[in-house]
Amino acid sequence: MKIWQALEQAYPDTEVWETHTPHFEVRNIHFYVNKCGFQIVEFFNPAHPMEHVPDFPDAELFFRFEKQMSK
Incomplete structure (x- = not known):
């Protein structure tokens, strides 16, 4: 958690953080x-693949996360 907090502090102008992780x-x-x-x-x-990733395996399940930063 401390590493993540350090990242947020290092980039205070970031409005939205985005990441992905497998199911x-x-x-x-x-x-x-x-x-x-x-x-x-x-x-x-499989019904909603990552279209921007051409080699995305059909069987893979991934989540996309966002964190909106307040100013």
């Missing part, structure tokens, strides 16, 4: 949502 990484999901304040904004799956 099976439950600890990552918990960390980003419950510890760092991210929101899950998209769920990539």
Whole structure:
């Protein structure tokens, strides 16, 4: 958590942070949502693939998170 806080402090002009993590990484999901304040904004799956990633495997499940920073 301290590393994430240091990143936010190092880049105070960032308006929105974005990251992705695979569905099976439950600890990552918990960390980003419950510890760092991210929101899950998209769920990539075979019916909704990552179109901007041409080699995205159809069987993969990923979450996209965003964190809106207040000014």
